[in-house]
Amino acid sequence: MTATATRVLVLNSGSSSVKYQLLDMRDGARLAAGLVERIGESTSRLAHTPLATGGEKRETEGDMADHEAALKAVAAELAADGLGLDSPQLAAIGHRVVHGGLEFTEPTVIDDAVLEEIERLVPLAPLHNPANITGIRTARALRPDLPQVAVFDTAFHTTMPEHAARYAIDVATADRHRIRRYGFHGTSHAYVSRKTAALLGKDPSEVNVIVLHLGNGASASAVAGGRCVDTSMGLTPLEGLVMGTRSGDIDPAVTFHLKRVAGMSEDEVDELLNKKSGLIGLCGDNDMREIRRRIDAGGEDGERARLAFDVYIHRLRKYLGAYSAVLGRVDAVAFTAGVGENAAPVREAAIAGLEEMGMAVDADLNSQRSDEPRLISPEYARVAVAVVPTDEELEIAQQTYALVSA
Ligand SMILES: Nc1ncnc2c1ncn2[C@@H]1O[C@H](COP(=O)(O)OP(=O)(O)O)[C@@H](O)[C@H]1O
Ligand SMILES: CC(=O)OP(=O)(O)O
Numbered sequence: 484m485t486a487t488a489t490r491v492l493v494l495n496s497g498s499s500s501v502k503y504q505l506l507d508m509r510d511g512a513r514l515a516a517g518l519v520e521r522i523g524e525s526t527s528r529l530a531h532t533p534l535a536t537g538g539e540k541r542e543t544e545g546d547m548a549d550h551e552a553a554l555k556a557v558a559a560e561l562a563a564d565g566l567g568l569d570s571p572q573l574a575a576i577g578h579r580v581v582h583g584g585l586e587f588t589e590p591t592v593i594d595d596a597v598l599e600e601i602e603r604l605v606p607l608a609p610l611h612n613p614a615n616i617t618g619i620r621t622a623r624a625l626r627p628d629l630p631q632v633a634v635f636d637t638a639f640h641t642t643m644p645e646h647a648a649r650y651a652i653d654v655a656t657a658d659r660h661r662i663r664r665y666g667f668h669g670t671s672h673a674y675v676s677r678k679t680a681a682l683l684g685k686d687p688s689e690v691n692v693i694v695l696h697l698g699n700g701a702s703a704s705a706v707a708g709g710r711c712v713d714t715s716m717g718l719t720p721l722e723g724l725v726m727g728t729r730s731g732d733i734d735p736a737v738t739f740h741l742k743r744v745a746g747m748s749e750d751e752v753d754e755l756l757n758k759k760s761g762l763i764g765l766c767g768d769n770d771m772r773e774i775r776r777r778i779d780a781g782g783e784d785g786e787r788a789r790l791a792f793d794v795y796i797h798r799l800r801k802y803l804g805a806y807s808a809v810l811g812r813v814d815a816v817a818f819t820a821g822v823g824e825n826a827a828p829v830r831e832a833a834i835a836g837l838e839e840m841g842m843a844v845d846a847d848l849n850s851q852r853s854d855e856p857r858l859i860s861p862e863y864a865r866v867a868v869a870v871v872p873t874d875e876e877l878e879i880a881q882q883t884y885a886l887v888s889a
């Protein structure tokens with residue numbers, strides 16, 4: 484790496500999307516950012532914002548058949564702004580990798596052996612790891628000389644105590660097949676719990692925080708003194724909270740029933756629980772904005788949306804209670820990600836009536852908007868309730884740069 488190479492490109496490849504950011508690590512400035520959506524569909528769309536030049540957001544509709552085509556389109560957009568992947572200022576590419584198993588507890592420079600290991604973990608994250616792998620392969624082909632770094636969603640959760648990570652099933656079977664609770668969104672939980680401590684003017688080691696990462700995928704974590712002690716996702720990102728399209732917690736016997744009685748195949752059950760459940764399964768919409776709009780419009784349709792909202796909130800409140808008990812003392816609850824940062828009614832409903840647990844939300848503070856971390860609890864509340872915007876891309880860039888510039 485040359486002394487002038489201070490930029491990091493971050494790729495966050497999801498099952499049907501890629502989010503990316505190019506950052507200058509001297510000051511953390513974002514030079515470009517964008518999103519490719521609906522990869523694999525004829526209506527795929529790339530939205531690119533060249534922040535360095537102050538240019539307008541550019542949107543291209545296209546037919547991006549797969550993640551490779553999507554990344555090549557991203558590379559072309561960057562090149563159009565003079566920020567191409569061939570730039571000598573680029574120090575590394577950082578990749579979000581969802582499943583790192585127990586093998587990866589730290590950001591890791593990707594070589595053939597690491598890539599093989601990430602491939603071996605595909606059965607544990609079938610929606611996510613294949614997209615991450617394509618991202619890595621494509622980026623490597625474009626810049627074979629550049630360090631590529633994997634930052635794992637699971638890494639932050641590897642501190643979970645054994646009693647939280649174990650499922651109560653036969654130990655030998657579990658060990659043979661690596662069945663345990665891994666947890667995900669760890670980069671976000673780590674970043675947000677640290678930011679929450681800073682908001683309280685404390686060191687992370689001094690505070691216990693419940694982080695609610697509510698995006699399309701959603702998870703909760705209990706963080707004691709900066710270390711994760713429990714999290715709601717498990718072997719895969721299907722366990723836990725109600726999500727946009729995933730069921731979250733469910734009696735495993737439901738799957739036996741779907742196969743034995745409803746005659747569904749393994750793949751159909753997988754698809755049902757991962758893609759046709761959660762909010763979309765309950766009311767036909769997975770976007771919280773649309774659900775709130777339908778509730779406000781009322782009528783029968785509004786009732787359906789209300790039920791989805793209520794199921795979502797009920798699960799969230801159960802985890803607040805559970806993690807209060809896990810932590811013993813809670814200093815803060817932090818809401819983050821698309822729903823957590825933007826949906827005031829979700830925050831209000833999640834905390835309503837929890838004064839006995841020291842939790843309350845001030846309606847005025849809750850309705851305000853800001854890109855900065857902020858408190859929404861009244862002065863008297865024992866537990867600080869906060870909205871703390873996550874920034875997985877910045878966190879990945881920092882971890883990547885720290886590794887390659889060490
Ligand atoms: N203004 C808003 N009000 C309510 N919900 C919102 C708003 N903006 C985004 N969301 C919710 O956030 C979700 C996306 O969150 P995000 O964290 O970007 O998810 P992911 O990273 O999993 O794609 C959307 O599906 C929508 O439900
Ligand atoms: C792990 C996971 O659920 O990620 P996402 O929210 O990006 O789908």
Ligand SMILES: [Mg+2]
Pocket residue numbers: 698699700820
């Ligand atoms: Mg996300």
